[in-house]
Amino acid sequence: MSSNSPAFHRDSDDDDDQGEVFLDDSDIIHEVAVDDEDLPDADDEADEAEEADDSLHIFTGHNGEVYSLACSPTDATLVATGAGDDKGFLWRIGHGDWAVELQGHKDSISSLAFSLDGQLLASGSLDGVIQIWDVPSGNLKGTLDGPGGGIEWIRWHPKGHIILAGSEDSTVWMWNADKMAYLNMFSGHGNSVTCGDFTPDGKTICTGSDDATLRIWNPKSGENIHVVKGHPYHAEGLTSMAISSDSSLAITGAKDGSVRIVNISSGRVVSSLDAHADSVEFVGICGTGSKLPVGCNWKLGSEAHYMGSPAFFSPRYL
Template structure:
């Protein structure tokens, strides 16, 4: 009994010894002195904040705006030419790396929230929440024309891939198309039941795709305004569309939605 008891006691001592680590002088590699003032107080819920000055490696900083920026566009023909617009109701043309050059586009009645250069870089379209689109001659900086018609703010503007035909989606559920060279209305596409949040010409210029807060994608013939397909309901998005892109061969539309999903639609058949 005693032997067994002693064995059990020794076993317990061994287990305790295995859980403890003892350091001797020759085990210490180096000592580091720590200033206790630099340590956070025990139980302090606030994380220590450290101000670190990091170098600004920006190529260019443009500070012309006095409010939030909503849109930016770069010229397809001039690598340093940029256009910006924002909540200060202003638009600017400026050049990267040329801090002493900028051209202000005259103030709007409301925020500038969409900009797009034409494919040849000659024209800049500026859409605003005032429901108007201004078209600017880039080389001269002069206003070429003002396009109206939509009954709500402009959500986006897009150019035809091979010409000065302009497309725009509106908060009033419609899409409008104009000839920017002549400043004339061409067509209006209606059918959506909510803000037209995204849209574009296909790269071949033969079709228009548009997405809306009504959770539908519509595919149009730009020549006669015919609605070729309406894509909605299961298995498509259950909430409003937020973004859209079209593949380079003009066959597929890829759409994103507030429902956290992405769908791919065949433009020819309208099938998901």
């Protein structure tokens, strides 16, 4: 879909819009430090005895690396996994003899998501195809196609069986999973769409891309309401996204180590959080909405990558 929206839109009569808020180190509530000396040395590890396995359950059905995992929102024992062996499985924690294989994908299963009522499971693959599964029976309900590249992520509408998926081909697709019907395609990003979601009220879609832009869409009309890009937004591609429970704010993390908070209604950057030196791997909002945790990967040594220091910010802009 084409966009005629400016990068940052501001209504002249909106006296309630707040200006940009740039947070510095003094605004960090708590930082968990990781000392290089506390990290295990590879040579020392080789000399140590094998550590005890504290896992509750081990599922061994895959023959390749596991790329995706989803837990049922209605059944604490039900788990779905997808891997580089082109296979997916539904299995239960504590039930080693029970598993349902999700067959039919022709490439690695890159994304999995249960519908909020737990009745349907969507599996997305690098072949650009999404399969919809009936969870109670384990049967394939149908196949959704259209994207010309691998599936990056899958999200379900908060109030129904509407599915949203981002693709490596820079497009976002929406289908009705009950009717197995195409609803809309959102185009405009210039690179892989790496993150996205419906707002909790279901009225808006936010998508982020490796092209360093955030796009805000009307899901019914397909209109691109806002495009957020350029200073003071991210300088490098987006990696992660979270949306506040009141559907007012989109929090995004990027490869440049930055986190930005955007007012969804206005498309304006309202806060800039810069506490990481490397790519932000996830962002989230705690249940109370009082703290925003973000985390990243820090490069320690020439090859090893360890999870770095998570920082907790207080969203004082609310």
